[in-house]
Amino acid sequence: MTTPRTLLTACGVVLFLVAGCSRWSEVTHSSDVPRSPTDFSVQGMHHAAQVPLILSPVHVSQNGAGMTTTSEFERRVLSHLDRAHLFSYLTHEASGPPPDQQHVRARLTVKETAEPHSGENAFKGFVVGASMFLLTPWLPFEYDFSAQMVLDIERWDGQAKRYLASSEGKAYFHLFGATPLTIPELEGRVTESCLTNLTQQLIADTAFFTAPQTVALTP
Amino acid sequence: MAGEAEPSLPVGTQEVGLSVGYLLPHRLTDDHITKQKGPAFMPSWGVVLTNPLGDAWYQGQVILGAEVVYLIFTEPTVTHGIGFTPKIKYSFTALDQIRPYLEFAGGPFWTDLGDRIPEQSSKFHFIVTAGVGIAWFVTRNKSLNVGYRFQHISNAGTSMPNLGLNASLPFIGFSIFF
Numbered sequence: 001m002t003t004p005r006t007l008l009t010a011c012g013v014v015l016f017l018v019a020g021c022s023r024w025s026e027v028t029h030s031s032d033v034p035r036s037p038t039d040f041s042v043q044g045m046h047h048a049a050q051v052p053l054i055l056s057p058v059h060v061s062q063n064g065a066g067m068t069t070t071s072e073f074e075r076r077v078l079s080h081l082d083r084a085h086l087f088s089y090l091t092h093e094a095s096g097p098p099p100d101q102q103h104v105r106a107r108l109t110v111k112e113t114a115e116p117h118s119g120e121n122a123f124k125g126f127v128v129g130a131s132m133f134l135l136t137p138w139l140p141f142e143y144d145f146s147a148q149m150v151l152d153i154e155r156w157d158g159q160a161k162r163y164l165a166s167s168e169g170k171a172y173f174h175l176f177g178a179t180p181l182t183i184p185e186l187e188g189r190v191t192e193s194c195l196t197n198l199t200q201q202l203i204a205d206t207a208f209f210t211a212p213q214t215v216a217l218t219p
Numbered sequence: 220m221a222g223e224a225e226p227s228l229p230v231g232t233q234e235v236g237l238s239v240g241y242l243l244p245h246r247l248t249d250d251h252i253t254k255q256k257g258p259a260f261m262p263s264w265g266v267v268l269t270n271p272l273g274d275a276w277y278q279g280q281v282i283l284g285a286e287v288v289y290l291i292f293t294e295p296t297v298t299h300g301i302g303f304t305p306k307i308k309y310s311f312t313a314l315d316q317i318r319p320y321l322e323f324a325g326g327p328f329w330t331d332l333g334d335r336i337p338e339q340s341s342k343f344h345f346i347v348t349a350g351v352g353i354a355w356f357v358t359r360n361k362s363l364n365v366g367y368r369f370q371h372i373s374n375a376g377t378s379m380p381n382l383g384l385n386a387s388l389p390f391i392g393f394s395i396f397f
Contacts, residue, residue: 114270116230116269116270118269118270118272118281119272121268121269121281122268122269122272122281124268125268125281125283125307126283126307128283128305129283129305129306129307130305132305132326133285133305141230141268143230173231175266175283178230178231178233178266178267178268179231179233180229180230180231180232180233180397181231182230182231183229183230183231184229
């Protein structure tokens with residue numbers, strides 16, 4: 001019967017193409033997030049009790065080698081911390097001298113680990129090519145990325161606290177689904193996960209950032 | 220990534236290119252008498268699969284893709300050949316703007332020259348290519364290429380005679396990366 005066979009072949013071709021063009025990623029958090037930001041009554045903190053946050057230059061290393069931190073990343077960190085509504089304003093240390101008023105100083109260290117599976121991917125590429133691309137759907141290429149962030153906070157009175165967050169992710173892509181965005185997307189998701197986690201930890205610790213003379217938290 | 224990375228082609232970058240060259244025959248035995256010659260056109264596509272491997276002069280990236288080979292044999296008679304070959308390329312990245320590369324490709328090839336010469340008896344063949352080249356990146360995503368390939372065409376013994384056709388193929392071309 002020609003029609004069912006043709007239909008079956010067409011379905012097979014479509015499945016092959018869809019599978020061969022796909023890409024996906026998985027991100028897992030290594031640290032437990034206590035609660036979501038909306039669970040916290042940050043609104044209970046009077047604006048007058050808030051102090052400014054000064055961010056020291058962010059230190060980034062990948063696979064043990066130091067890297068030049070992008071200003072975009074530092075803006076992203078400040079933007080995340082700003083979303084917590086814990087501080088009266090946020091600024092970078094390089095923007096000017098610290099304010100005279102009570103303030104909080106933050107130092108972020110980022111340790112990234114990239115495992116590009118280069119040898120394995122090159123071998124898979126050879127096999128996929130040798131199969132005239134027929135093995136494309138069964139041999140996805142892989143890329144691993146993880147990040148560990150350490151946020152050291154020092155209060156106006158010298159008290160210090162350390163917040164840790166880590167996250168790891170894995171990207172898979174088939175030959176026909178490859179795009180230069182695959183890896184940056186994975187790295188972005190892992191970074192976002194860490195920053196969100198850190199922000200949530202700060203929110204959970206609201207009292208630590210509140211100036212003593214004006215503490216006013218909701219019960 | 221939170222930091223600034225070294226410049227190289229990111230994994231997943233696509234390469235589209237076109238090369239043109241001229242086929243020059245090699246008669247490797249006394250039984251080879253055909254002097255197949257003519258222009259060659261090779262549109263190609265590839266994907267960067269790896270970050271730079273190694274950290275010495277041999278540092279480079281693996282690019283996997285495919286190529287269509289279209290040959291016009293002007294001698295001994297005007298005939299044509301067309302093939303489709305998966306292609307794997309190792310691009311040396313240590314020099315950044317000037318990137319030498321090695322490439323290997325192989326796949327099915329059809330030509331109507333096949334049954335008109337004493338060396339080959341069929342139209343269906345396989346083509347195998349090994350080559351070297353240099354890509355000069357004139358911008359971050361465009362390169363001019365020049366290189367040399369050795370090309371072998373035969374039918375893997377599916378019909379006799381099957382002496383095989385061998386040729387040199389110097390070429391020039393360009394690639395766009397996105």
